[in-house]
Amino acid sequence: MGSLHNASTEQLQALDAQHHLHPFTDTRALNAKGTKVIKRAEGVYLWDSDDQKFLDGMAGLWCVNVGYGRREILDAAYQQMEQLPYYNSFFQTSHPPAIELAARIAEVTPPQFSRVFFCGSGSEANDTVVRMVRHYWSAVGQPDKKVIISRENAYHGSTMAGASLGGMKPMHAQGGLPIPDIEHIMQPHWFINGFDETPEDFGLRAAQALEERILAVGPERVAAFIGEPVQGAGGVIVPPDTYWPEIQRICKAYDILLVADEVICGFGRTGNWFGSNTFDIEADLLAIAKGLSSGYLPIGGVVVSDKVAEGLEAGGDFNHGYTYSGHPACAAAALANIELMQRERIVESAGDSIAPYFQKRLAEFAEHPLIGQVRGVGLLGALQLVPDKPSNTPFAKGGVVGTVCREHCIRNGLVMRAVDDAMILSPPLVISESEIDELFDKARRSIDQTLDDYRNSRIDFS
Ligand SMILES: Cc1ncc(COP(=O)(O)O)c(C=O)c1O
Numbered sequence: 001m002g003s004l005h006n007a008s009t010e011q012l013q014a015l016d017a018q019h020h021l022h023p024f025t026d027t028r029a030l031n032a033k034g035t036k037v038i039k040r041a042e043g044v045y046l047w048d049s050d051d052q053k054f055l056d057g058m059a060g061l062w063c064v065n066v067g068y069g070r071r072e073i074l075d076a077a078y079q080q081m082e083q084l085p086y087y088n089s090f091f092q093t094s095h096p097p098a099i100e101l102a103a104r105i106a107e108v109t110p111p112q113f114s115r116v117f118f119c120g121s122g123s124e125a126n127d128t129v130v131r132m133v134r135h136y137w138s139a140v141g142q143p144d145k146k147v148i149i150s151r152e153n154a155y156h157g158s159t160m161a162g163a164s165l166g167g168m169k170p171m172h173a174q175g176g177l178p179i180p181d182i183e184h185i186m187q188p189h190w191f192i193n194g195f196d197e198t199p200e201d202f203g204l205r206a207a208q209a210l211e212e213r214i215l216a217v218g219p220e221r222v223a224a225f226i227g228e229p230v231q232g233a234g235g236v237i238v239p240p241d242t243y244w245p246e247i248q249r250i251c252k253a254y255d256i257l258l259v260a261d262e263v264i265c266g267f268g269r270t271g272n273w274f275g276s277n278t279f280d281i282e283a284d285l286l287a288i289a290k291g292l293s294s295g296y297l298p299i300g301g302v303v304v305s306d307k308v309a310e311g312l313e314a315g316g317d318f319n320h321g322y323t324y325s326g327h328p329a330c331a332a333a334a335l336a337n338i339e340l341m342q343r344e345r346i347v348e349s350a351g352d353s354i355a356p357y358f359q360k361r362l363a364e365f366a367e368h369p370l371i372g373q374v375r376g377v378g379l380l381g382a383l384q385l386v387p388d389k390p391s392n393t394p395f396a397k398g399g400v401v402g403t404v405c406r407e408h409c410i411r412n413g414l415v416m417r418a419v420d421d422a423m424i425l426s427p428p429l430v431i432s433e434s435e436i437d438e439l440f441d442k443a444r445r446s447i448d449q450t451l452d453d454y455r456n457s458r459i460d461f462s
């Protein structure tokens with residue numbers, strides 16, 4: 001425990017402002033306001049440095065799937081650190097936690113997968129994906145297959161390749177992105193891009209954008225398509241039912257690898273072990289992180305189908321890896337996390353009973369005057385705030401109302417994220433029905449307060 005354990009909120013905020021640069025943050029604005037300091041957590045709850053309690057509707061950053069404070073994971077990491085805190089897996093060496101975790105991942109992933117390449121995060125996983133699929137095509141004699149097609153508004157991480165794969169315009173605007181040979185097609189966001197069509201027609205049209213782009217680029221140059229089964233950071237965008245089968249057909253027809261970015265959707269989030277199970281996607285590679293260790297320690301990986309693994313083996317050395325690939329303590333924590341999920345049937349009970357209850361309570365918001373669309377699957381949910389319910393017209397200045405609503409949530413003891421004007425939920429999978437009731441009571445109060453602010457012109461759109 002550091003020496004600041006008993007420091008006041010003001011002391012912590014001052015020191016934070018002086019020395020700490022935060023991710024995705026306007027530093028000047030944050031420092032003027034002061035950061036919220038989170039000090040401890042248990043189950044689905046967080047406490048800040050003023051001892052205010054919050055229900056964590058976001059499972060940290062979509063990752064604490066088994067909830068906070070699970071002793072089994074702490075013990076596993078501690079014991080591993082006592083025995084072997086670090087060793088690498090580069091020079092023909094390995095160690096038990098990485099070996100066992102790799103085997104366990106093969107057990108829970110769909111049947112075409114039996115190998116994993118470890119890294120430290122979701123971003124590193126997607127950087128690995130870029131190098132791996134290009135190396136694969138080169139190894140099997142098609143070195144011109146380099147182009148990777150992704151979607152607008154996708155999120156695949158913050159490293160150079162991860163952010164290039166992602167389709168977030170503000171990210172591309174900084175640091176000279178995207179890197180070459182990355183293409184983006186439209187997102188399958190019916191409410192924003194297809195409101196005048198049936199969801200089924202729109203889903204087909206959004207998927208066929210892939211075929212059009214493959215033909216424009218030339219199939220002999222396209223290496224892979226990457227997509228999150230449900231776009232998370234883009235706003236919990238659940239694609240229409242017609243979308244993934246059509247994407248699958250197109251990838252097969254043009255011999256394009258299909259990469260499912262399971263960083264959010266993996267490890268139970270959509271009600272099954274993987275988003276690929278929920279949407280019946282037969283992927284060639286999976287990017288994993290977050291729920292792999294429930295966020296207790298940083299670890300990610302790329303799970304590789306047997307077909308891709310065989311191609312890679314034919315290519316000799318793969319000149320890629322990280323000091324912390326398969327880090328022993330992180331691997332031990334991830335293994336304990338998966339064992340916990342299996343032993344307590346956390347994914348199955350989330351899928352069978354908790355997720356349906358969560359979706360039922362979420363759906364009640366469809367009647368709310370400020371909500372234009374409710375989206376969700378498993379333990380993912382989004383409430384789209386709109387000024388004019390019958391039309392899908394968004395607020396003239398996006399993100400303002402969402403921020404107001406998020407602030408109300410915080411005041412009401414709920415962590416809910418705003419993606420522009422969509423309010424996002426992704427609670428721990430172990431949330432109980434009564435905690436779900438508490439979550440939605442707080443969400444309703446916050447949305448009612450936001451509506452009241454809007455109707456009484458208390459929201460500053462300038
Ligand atoms: C789908 C997806 N891929 C990749 C990433 C990047 O993961 P990380 O932040 O661990 O680098 C994220 C993070 O939110 C994500 O949501």
